[in-house]
Amino acid sequence: MSDLSTLPPPLSLDEPRADWPFHAGELEAQVRAGAGSGGNSGNGGNSGGTRGIRTYLPEQHRAFYAELPFMVLGGLDANGQPWATLRVGEPGFVFSPDPETLRIAGHALPGDPLADAWNVGAALGGLGIQFTTRRRNRVNGIVTAAGNGTFTLHVSQSFGNCPKYIQRREPQPLPQPLQRDASARAAAPQRVATALDDADRALIATADTFFIASANLADDAGPARGVDVSHRGGLPGFVRVDDARTLTAPDFKGNRFFNTLGNLVSQPRAGLLFIDFERGDLLYLAVQAEVIWSGPELDAFAGAERLVRFHIEEVRRSAAVVPLRWSAVEYAAQFAQQRST
Template structure:
């Protein structure tokens, strides 16, 4: 697809390609019209304010807010937008809006959370009145818009004070630090931008504190899931200059900031900020603050529902600090308990010390240490439980089926106000980011928990999806009212790419063949050991590649893989004889296994294990002779003469190994 023939320009297409949605977004061009629908025209005419993005004489974008009596925007026809005044005193765009200039327009009504976009070129400008020839018109969903109701501001006759500077003042920084909304103007005026050429102004919203003031000339803000048009980010890829607008809704100040923006694609700050897809870092070039310029004041906000799954920079800092604690036992408070079914309860856990939770990737787990209980004569017990929700930066949720001594203890003793020790998170059973294939999530029983966490991470805000390909969710349950049944139905109603199948009988490969259309899938498995082994073996017999089948395994290995690494994939190592003393079995380490635990199981030895990620210590065994090296950082440090089977391999050149197993 050539950029000039597309509604999207090269920068927008490049980002769509990078995040894996370009093919799916090709059809979205139909939503971007070259004319305004009647409902948009009526909406603009009803507004007493309007957001505008435009360039000054130097090519610097500015974002601003026009304000006048309702009706100051008129649409003589579907391709013409007339703006009759509204530019406030001291606005940085004064004298800059001339015929031939491009503008980006945004009609937004906080009291209804409605917004529509219109972009175009000024064809006439006369004494503050602008006539705009519309080039693009499209609607936007109400995501992240805080509900506010405006009222006329009291008039005291004072002139507007205009403050200018090259850096942010203390008052500016305070406004930004508590802001829950800002607007950003950007542009691509390149000759080869085709139909995407022009100026854009966009809304951004989040919880107060979602914009970080790094210093008096640097800001950082998260980019949440949007419409995948990538108008702003695509423009910044082509031209990093942008204009920001922050509004003091209580006092009527307008804070305009000219910046240069950069996209942060990865890193610990991004991973720590709940809900963030990318970060935008802004370097301040110029600041204009119009003190008390707006003729309106607004009521306190009612936060957008989407805010609940997003973070703040204070929380992100706590999350980053907590990452260093993920290999230590920490006390957590039980803040809520929810009954999911007759034998499953969800426990909501927050750090008892008031600090943050380490970030997790949906599908990972935490290890729980249960104290020795009176009368049992038992030592403390450790179990691993999937974090059954996507990260929110504040707490973990584990969903536990009552089916053993430890889980029964949790059901009996954990109520709001109780405390429990956790370590983690950890684990490798996570969704493959950026995959372009349809996905099949296969679960049975309590194996639904990592699948729910993955779904909650992928399907957000009622209708947005981070995976635009089909997701087939196939679950085997004993009863209709299984855990998360209502939640799954709600997700399926809001996301057209989610195909939900719940069966009240055993799922087998024949059932899969009946349910799934022919395609090239990635498979995710979680459930009882027999279920996963049967599904794995059945998929392999259908020639599904081993690397396309991912599964969770706590305790003894629940799936034995049939694939053997190709010679080119195996790191060549000198063979090391390994003797399992108690079992009387001898084997050879040749580098084809991931760990000594895998080697033991491949030779029919029932080795103890739990999390299989070095966190819980369940696989600790004695080392009788030889030396090992660790393959990962572990949360448990064994005593002298002991090793963690799941995270060790023979040390190269160390000689024969003997394990007390």
């Protein structure tokens, strides 16, 4: 487990400190989920954040990011819509010249909704994830320089997450014989729609992983102001396709920081990303999120502590744009027993 796995007793929402790493939406989500209390301890929510959330990158995170062949990014487009997306490159395309800085090189993949978003002053959420080792680290901050496909991030929040719910699979560069066919598919125009088609529904119905970008850029968010992107994992079918414009997903027990749910409490717009690990497609969804905190609906999702319903506003599908393919999946230990029954 990461350094977030052991947390002290929850605090209250009364008079949060100016340096508290959670905004009001996160504190509200913590309290609603039982990770915070209404007592008079004085600082609100989850006091583990003052230890687990840093304003710099520890050395092991700096080394970790430099090993990655891809990184998940979250940001806002010109209309304020959050999107989750990928940057891909040779290991070293993400590097940290000093503990307060992360530099991301390379170029956007075709159809990236955030291709033009990384201007100076833009808020960015980053997730480094190694499926092979089930390691993941988060970094949020502000772009301080950009040009020639490279942008520099000043770190405002940095923290690790535990390996729970991460499915193991090995990424490999696309074999040469397949590159020509993949390039032909990737050259096709990106599909843009307001509803899922049959292929989209099939991808989601068999997905065991997705990523979600959310944001709170309100002035009163203080040090927690910014964009966040996080990982979600489950057995195939854990995201329920209710209809062509609605999805429902479980929210499992996590680090109790509630960064994503807290953002959604404050601002329900979000961006989802599904990866076709066999074909290299990316499915981007712009959604409005609705948190379902309790009720009989939870019974349909094994292990769910809450649900999130996503109302789809825009669909973008880019074919074969990821120059990686992944090995067969090895499911996370949390799902092994479910898989065998």
